[in-house]
Amino acid sequence: MAGFKTHLTGGVVSGAGISALGLVSYNFNMLQASSIFILGVVGGILPDLDSDSGKPLALIFGILSVLIPTLLLPRITDSKIISPEFLVCYFVGGYLIINYLICGLIKKLTIHRGIMHSIPFAILSGEAGYLLFISSSQNMAEMVGLSVFAGCMGHLILDELNSISFKFGLIPVWKRSSGTAFKITSGNLFATLFVYCLVFGAAAMIFLAS
Numbered sequence: 001m002a003g004f005k006t007h008l009t010g011g012v013v014s015g016a017g018i019s020a021l022g023l024v025s026y027n028f029n030m031l032q033a034s035s036i037f038i039l040g041v042v043g044g045i046l047p048d049l050d051s052d053s054g055k056p057l058a059l060i061f062g063i064l065s066v067l068i069p070t071l072l073l074p075r076i077t078d079s080k081i082i083s084p085e086f087l088v089c090y091f092v093g094g095y096l097i098i099n100y101l102i103c104g105l106i107k108k109l110t111i112h113r114g115i116m117h118s119i120p121f122a123i124l125s126g127e128a129g130y131l132l133f134i135s136s137s138q139n140m141a142e143m144v145g146l147s148v149f150a151g152c153m154g155h156l157i158l159d160e161l162n163s164i165s166f167k168f169g170l171i172p173v174w175k176r177s178s179g180t181a182f183k184i185t186s187g188n189l190f191a192t193l194f195v196y197c198l199v200f201g202a203a204a205m206i207f208l209a210s
């Protein structure tokens with residue numbers, strides 16, 4: 001697989017590209033463009049949530065443990081009940097649940113280069129980005145969704161490119177890992193069906209929210 005730095009660079013490039021597109025197409029301000037960029041970078045490393053070890057995984061979960069509770073905050077409560085005691089319990093609770101409970105579950109339930117390295121997972125990640133930003137504006141939600149999706153797709157493509165080596169610097173040779181990233185199903189039927197159900201469920205939510 002391509003290394004963490006390669007994926008980070010891929011996420012930075014695609015995030016910056018989509019962010020620039022938002023600036024030009026929708027006249028976004030710098031705050032909006034920066035959010036699109038950051039979520040594009042997150043998308044670029046997201047499929048490696050299924051790798052069981054290393055600093056990159058800890059970094060991804062650390063970021064998601066802060067980002068997800070923050071983005072969900074306006075949806076689960078109104079500003080009247082937000083107090084320091086609520087914020088302490090909410091953010092510490094959210095961090096612990098995502099960083100330890102959900103991280104542990106994902107480590108247990110996924111295998112590297114399983115369903116998280118697939119096109120439907122990239123679509124699902126893009127849909128999640130859209131839904132988390134729908135309260136901002138439809139244009140913003142579209143560009144965040146696109147940025148996360150592009151970051152994930154870039155990750156899958158980089159992994160596939162890394163599966164090709166060149167004999168004598170000329171003849172392409174496909175490694176055993178070839179075809180395990182840019183795919184539409186995993187070897188596990190249950191995991192595949194589960195992700196497709198989530199893709200269609202999220203699509204229905206997007207349709208209803210638009």
Ligand SMILES: [Zn+2]
Pocket residue numbers: 001002047048117155159
């Ligand atoms: Zn990967």
